[in-house]
Amino acid sequence: MGHAIASRRGFLHRCLAGAALARGSVRDANAAPAGAPAKSRVVIASDAALRGAGGGLDSGRLLKLLDRSLQSYFATDSPPEAWKRLARPGEVVGLKVNCLAGRGNSTSVALVEAVCERLQQAGIPAKNIVIWDRLNADLESAGFRLATSPDRIRCLGNDALGYETELTAYGSAASLMARALTEVCDAVISLPVLKDHGIVGVTMALKNMFGAIHNPNKYHVDVGNPYVADVYMLPPIRQKVRLAICDATTAQYEGGPSYMPHWTWPYNGLIVARDPVALDYTGWQVIEKKRAEKGMKPLRAVQREPAYIATAADAAHRLGANDPARIQVIEV
Numbered sequence: 001m002g003h004a005i006a007s008r009r010g011f012l013h014r015c016l017a018g019a020a021l022a023r024g025s026v027r028d029a030n031a032a033p034a035g036a037p038a039k040s041r042v043v044i045a046s047d048a049a050l051r052g053a054g055g056g057l058d059s060g061r062l063l064k065l066l067d068r069s070l071q072s073y074f075a076t077d078s079p080p081e082a083w084k085r086l087a088r089p090g091e092v093v094g095l096k097v098n099c100l101a102g103r104g105n106s107t108s109v110a111l112v113e114a115v116c117e118r119l120q121q122a123g124i125p126a127k128n129i130v131i132w133d134r135l136n137a138d139l140e141s142a143g144f145r146l147a148t149s150p151d152r153i154r155c156l157g158n159d160a161l162g163y164e165t166e167l168t169a170y171g172s173a174a175s176l177m178a179r180a181l182t183e184v185c186d187a188v189i190s191l192p193v194l195k196d197h198g199i200v201g202v203t204m205a206l207k208n209m210f211g212a213i214h215n216p217n218k219y220h221v222d223v224g225n226p227y228v229a230d231v232y233m234l235p236p237i238r239q240k241v242r243l244a245i246c247d248a249t250t251a252q253y254e255g256g257p258s259y260m261p262h263w264t265w266p267y268n269g270l271i272v273a274r275d276p277v278a279l280d281y282t283g284w285q286v287i288e289k290k291r292a293e294k295g296m297k298p299l300r301a302v303q304r305e306p307a308y309i310a311t312a313a314d315a316a317h318r319l320g321a322n323d324p325a326r327i328q329v330i331e332v
Contacts, residue, residue, distance in 0.1 A: 045069035062114055080118070091124070094130045097142070100257050158178040177234065192204045202256075206308065224306065248271050251265055284299075
């Protein structure tokens with residue numbers, strides 16, 4: 001028993017060391033001049049003509065929108081240069097999508113296809129790309145095709161890949177971690193959706209990683225605070241998630257996480273950041289603005305203010321910035 005505990009402690013120490021390295025790379029990407037307070041960069045890219053005559057996404061324009069957002073975030077001259085900042089040849093890259101709402105308002109298949117195209121151009125072979133979420137059925141309901149062949153892009157749920165057999169814990173969270181995260185993937189790109197959540201206020205970069213644990217149903221009480229922040233503190237998540245690309249092509253300001261078409265609108269954009277707290281704070285303000293435009297009360301007034309965003313930024317968590325003075329929003 002003592003050896004098992006020591007082994008787990010050793011694993012956690014290695015994961016935390018890896019997380020420290022990952023945080024270092026984030027600071028480099030958002031480097032501020034010497035002596036200036038560091039700011040977290042958030043890029044909002046939008047295209048009013050993103051949809052074709054039938055209302056569907058124009059895949060060509062979506063690819064260009066993705067390029068513009070990544071090149072702006074990393075200040076590079078070409079898309080491959082930007083993607084090379086995220087992963088190296090030989091690494092297995094996981095794309096953590098959010099498919100709970102089915103085809104109506106899940107991570108867009110077209111966006112994921114664009115990400116896969118650019119990753120391959122940056123030197124990541126198809127066999128080293130894995131699209132994953134909690135359930136095979138959720139992926140299929142969102143329009144993804146399941147694929148398990150080892151020589152092509154894989155697409156499958158945690159119910160197929162399984163979970164670890166020992167709990168990983170931080171604060172209020174103790175969960176079995178998805179093997180997609182701990183064993184299969186070396187790096188993860190999070191692909192959440194910009195939308196309201198009927199219990200915890202909003203669901204974007206931080207909460208998207210509830211799809212990496214076996215028991216997310218336990219962590220929705222008290223408007224998800226501090227549970228959403230504590231889950232993101234679990235070492236494999238902190239160590240491996242390298243970027244969030246929030247799908248804001250269709251956004252939802254009420255009634256989430258299920259798809260409620262009468263509460264959605266075509267935002268026609270992407271929100272990109274390494275800092276999940278800064279991304280969530282920025283996206284939350286977008287949703288609040290739309291609620292106000294529609295004559296709806298702010299989330300605080302309906303007892304759904306996502307306080308976990310501030311918790312994620314506090315001294316105990318330090319997952320990112322929720323202070324507007326420490327967030328640099330770049331609109332392109």
